[in-house]
Amino acid sequence: MSVIRSVVTGVGSFLPEQVVTNADLTKIVDTSDEWIIERTGIRQRHKARDDEPTSDLALKAAERALADAGKTAADVDLIIVATTTPDQTFPATAAIVQRKLGAPVGIAFDVQAVCSGFVYAMSIADGFVARGQAKCALVIGAEEMTRLMDWTDRTTCVLFGDGAGAFVLEPGEGQGTKDDRGVLGFALRCEGAKSDMLYVDGGPATTGTVGHLRMLGNQVFRHAVVNIAEAITAAAEVAGVDIPEIDWFVPHQANQRIIKGVGDRLGLDEDKVISTVAMHANTSAASIPLAMDVAIKDGRIKKGDLVLVEAMGGGLTWGACAFRF
Known part of the structure; x- marks a missing residue:
């Protein structure tokens, strides 16, 4: 069909x-x-x-x-x-x-x-x-x-x-199969009860100022690896693909230890993981397309490859998407 x-x-x-x-x-x-x-x-x-x-x-x-x-x-x-x-x-x-x-x-x-x-x-x-x-x-x-x-x-x-x-x-x-080019599956999550782990201490309706970023780093790290791995598994299931089928994993570039922790938890080959955190640091919502562009330009990611992206941020929000490039 x-x-x-x-x-x-x-x-x-x-x-x-x-x-x-x-x-x-x-x-x-x-x-x-x-x-x-x-x-x-x-x-x-x-x-x-x-x-x-x-x-x-x-x-x-x-x-x-x-x-x-x-x-x-x-x-x-x-x-x-x-x-x-x-x-x-x-x-x-x-x-x-x-x-x-x-x-x-x-x-x-x-x-x-x-x-x-x-x-x-x-x-x-x-x-x-x-x-x-x-x-x-x-x-x-x-x-x-x-x-x-x-x-x-x-x-x-x-x-x-x-x-x-x-x-x-x-x-x-x-044709409605996992071999199609395009978006294949998503998993999106938010747990507002944990919003105090990562937030900005200002806003127009509270302080009237921009505020500064505040983070409980150790707690965010612990939640990140488990939550991201769960979302990736869920997105892959929606897409009808198994984790070993993924050609490239393009994670949010927050921290190399988180990237490695998620990859290890899912059993992903390190050669399939795109990391640009060393050169870009954490650019929040920009980090996935920045990393994707780097990997396309250097010849790693090619048309037809199965790509999985993920991120976690304040909210706490997190999610993953599988698509065939």
């Missing part, structure tokens, strides 16, 4: 020019290169300029993804931006991107699920595209997490960076 699936036809990413190394951070906070690498695997991160808002990063990633898909702004009828650091409280950063891109009137909105935002946004875009409500969707993860840092807190300020990544999703015809 013929079915319509949403297919990833283009991928693009963008990183701000400024690079902040671990050595740079030792000048402003009590830490060391060795301490950061041992606990996180991070060696450097990128930082946006003061005059470079989230929408600028999102725009550049979107333009590159459209070029990769052979599309133009005129083709875009849906824009979803996953971000924790919008340009303004409103309008949505997606609306600003639509204007800057020069895209026509269409659907544009933001998704806020912190680090899980890109997986959530993909699931929403899949609903539009696979049901014929959008022909060319831009799904963008764009973050300037350095704006939320308390630069006196060495346990958090060393972890995060800025960047953006984007997918173009278009409808594609398949």
Whole structure:
């Protein structure tokens, strides 16, 4: 039976020019290169300029993804931006991107699920595209997490960076099997009772300020490995695939120890795991498309490969998606 699936036809990413190394951070906070690498695997991160808002990063990633898909702004009828650091409280950063891109009137909105935002946004875009409500969707993860840092807190300020990544999703015809190109299955989760493990201590309806990121790192780590592994297994089951069939695992780039812990728990070959955390740090909702773009450009991920992505972030939110690229 013929079915319509949403297919990833283009991928693009963008990183701000400024690079902040671990050595740079030792000048402003009590830490060391060795301490950061041992606990996180991070060696450097990128930082946006003061005059470079989230929408600028999102725009550049979107333009590159459209070029990769052979599309133009005129083709875009849906824009979803996953971000924790919008340009303004409103309008949505997606609306600003639509204007800057020069895209026509269409659907544009933001998704806020912190680090899980890109997986959530993909699931929403899949609903539009696979049901014929959008022909060319831009799904963008764009973050300037350095704006939320308390630069006196060495346990958090060393972890995060800025960047953006984007997918173009278009409808594609398949046979309704796991061999089809396109999105095959999702698993999304949230446990609001654990929101105090990872949060920002400000907001327009509470303090009237942006606030700073706060995290109970050890507790988040313990929940991450178990919860992510469960979501991956659930998404694979929905997709009708077994874990050993996965060609590439593209995890949220939060911490190398979490990435390894999840891979070990699932019995994934290390050679199948894409890790860019050393160079990008944790870019929240941007980390999956950033890592995906790196692995496509260096020739690892190819058309037809079975890819599984996952993320976990504040909320606590987490989720996974299986798709054939």
